[in-house]
Amino acid sequence: MLTDKFGRQFHYLRLSVTDVCNFRCTYCLPDGYDPQQTRGFLSLDEIRRVVNGFAALGTSKIRITGGEPSLRKDLPDIIAACVQTQGVNNVALTTNGFRLDEQVQDWYDAGLTQLNVSIDNLDPRQFHSITGHNKLETILSGIDKALTLGLPVKVNAVLLKSLTDSGVSAFMEWVKHTPVSLRFIELMETGDNPRFFEDEHVSGQRIQSKLLREGWVSVDRQFDSGPALEYRHANYRGRIGLIMPYSKDFCATCNRLRVSSTGKLHLCLFADEGLDIRDAINHSDPIVLQQRLISLLTQKEQKHWLDERKTGATKHLAMLGG
Structure with missing residues (x-):
């Protein structure tokens, strides 16, 4: 099992398969994706090796992220490769929904x-104002299709000060009738958005207090759960989750590592650098990758430093999919 020097175990890999995104979200890529240099994204075979290496060390959950992963034509093959890996029992996908329907x-x-x-x-x-696309209707249609298929659906919504009151009210009404897990995510500062962060950051604690006042009760975390604090209510078909990275002890339950689309291990979303493991990924002996991961994990720090406005190497969230 991958375990760091603070005793945290890592069952969960967030695997980016591209950093390309076709949305222009105001908090992430307001000017759109800028392909300034040639990208050598991990091939399908390399992805298999990465997933096998992590699975051999106890990872049971893989989340495929981007950028926008559906921009890769081989996304179904990537999903299948993860699903077919021994030891992996949960394969999730994060998408902007552009091709969901x-x-x-x-x-x-x-x-x-x-x-x-x-x-x-x-x-x-x-x-449309936030993303640059008029796709909400087809994205909601895609969610309906996913629910009909029996796929558990989580919806991520970044909290923005300028939209919080009206946006939260509409989401709460939607969750009353829609069986999704809606997670409100505090806006995080990245290298490219310090001014936007200053203008738009709002704490999720106000929503948390509102939920508790209105009878919502907390849901127990699973061992491979993400960082959301989740709540349920008897009168709502959906659930509400809160991801509050600026809250006390947020990193104490960290259970996830990240690999970028170019083969770098990120011990934290806001680490100072990605650690290149591509040579180990492509080594003929799979043990080499496993040993490299174990060795590099000793460098993981106890917490991120967002509270000190240190954002590390993360210029924008599309780099690693959040």
């Missing part, structure tokens, strides 16, 4: 077990 059946057929969709506002005009 047309492709969710293919992802399901490949073996996908969980879907996360990013929707920051349920007002079509606000959605």
Whole structure:
């Protein structure tokens, strides 16, 4: 089992398969994706080796991220490769939903077990203003298809100060009738957005207090769960989760590592650098990769330093999929 020097065990790999994204979200890529240099993204075979290496060390959950992973034509093959890896029992996908409506059946057929969709506002005009795309209706249609297939769906919404009150109210009404897990995520500062962060960051604690006042009760975390604190209510079909990276002891339950689309291990989303493991990925002996991962994990720090406004190497969230 991958275990760090603080006793935290890592069952969960967030695997980026591209850093390309076709949305222009105001908090991430307001000017769009900038392909300034040639990208050598991990091949399908390299992805198999990465997943096998982590699985051999106890990783049981893989989340495929981007950028936007559906921009890779071989995404169903990537999903299938993860699903077919011995020891992996949960294969999730995070997507902006651009191709969800047309492709969710293919992802399901490949073996996908969980879907996360990013929707920051349920007002079509606000959605377009945030993302640069008028796709809300088809994304919601895609979510309906996923639910019909039996896929558990989580919806990620970044909290923005300018939209919080109206946006939260609309989401709460939607969750009353829609069986999804909606997670409100505090805006995080990255290298490219310090001014935007200063203007738009809002704590999730106000929503947490509102939930508790209105009778929502906490849901026990699973060992491979992400960082959300999740709540349920008897009168709501859906659940509410809160991801509050600026809260006390947020990193104490960290159970996830990240590999970038170019083969770098990131011990934290906000680590100072990615650690190149591509040579180990492509070594003929799979033990070499496993030994490298064990060795590099000794460098993981106890916490991120977001509270000190240190964002490390993360210029924007599309680099690693959050």
